Amino acid sequence: MSIQKQERRDFIGMAFGAVAAVGGAFALVGMKKSWDPLPSVKAAGFTTVDLSPMQPGEFRQVEWRKKPIFILKKDDSMKANPKRDIVIGDGNYIVTIGLCTHLGCIPSWSPSDKLFKCACHGGEFNADGMNVFGPPPRPLDIPPFKIDGTKLVLGEEGPEYKKLVATV
Numbered sequence: 001m002s003i004q005k006q007e008r009r010d011f012i013g014m015a016f017g018a019v020a021a022v023g024g025a026f027a028l029v030g031m032k033k034s035w036d037p038l039p040s041v042k043a044a045g046f047t048t049v050d051l052s053p054m055q056p057g058e059f060r061q062v063e064w065r066k067k068p069i070f071i072l073k074k075d076d077s078m079k080a081n082p083k084r085d086i087v088i089g090d091g092n093y094i095v096t097i098g099l100c101t102h103l104g105c106i107p108s109w110s111p112s113d114k115l116f117k118c119a120c121h122g123g124e125f126n127a128d129g130m131n132v133f134g135p136p137p138r139p140l141d142i143p144p145f146k147i148d149g150t151k152l153v154l155g156e157e158g159p160e161y162k163k164l165v166a167t168v
């Protein structure tokens with residue numbers, strides 16, 4: 001076989017290989033799509049948190065749909081705020097999405113100042129989640145929730161949630 005013919009064969013072989021590789025990649029993408037849950041199934045994601053073990057002044061961070069959620073049980077030094085508080089039994093709780101309303105950093109809770117402080121640009125929110133300093137343009141957002149006994153169910157719009165967002 002001449003060298004030219006051999007090179008031509010090599011080229012055709014490589015071309016077939018490349019086509020097969022691209023086809024394989026498309027097939028994998030198709031398979032992954034069929035494994036992924038449907039958007040409606042993803043949207044049905046709930047997170048349930050039992051609030052009853054929380055002590056006054058305790059802060060917890062949980063995750064709901066890949067977002068940080070802040071839960072704070074107010075103590076006596078924090079004033080009640082009917083526009084932001086969720087009342088369960090004799091406890092007042094603040095529940096917010098833990099993303100700064102400026103550019104989306106995750107603020108941290110400072111128990112000594114009773115402030116949520118955002119390290120990115122110095123924004124601050126009080127214990128109610130209200131923006132009190134720096135560039136954040138609005139309070140921390142409240143995630144949809146419902147109350148089931150002493151449990152907080154994130155991802156469903158219960159009457160307590162509707163009441164809070166109606167008063168904002």
Ligand code: FES
Pocket residue numbers: 100101102103104105118119120121122123134135136
């Ligand atoms: S992202 Fe929080 S102050 Fe800018």
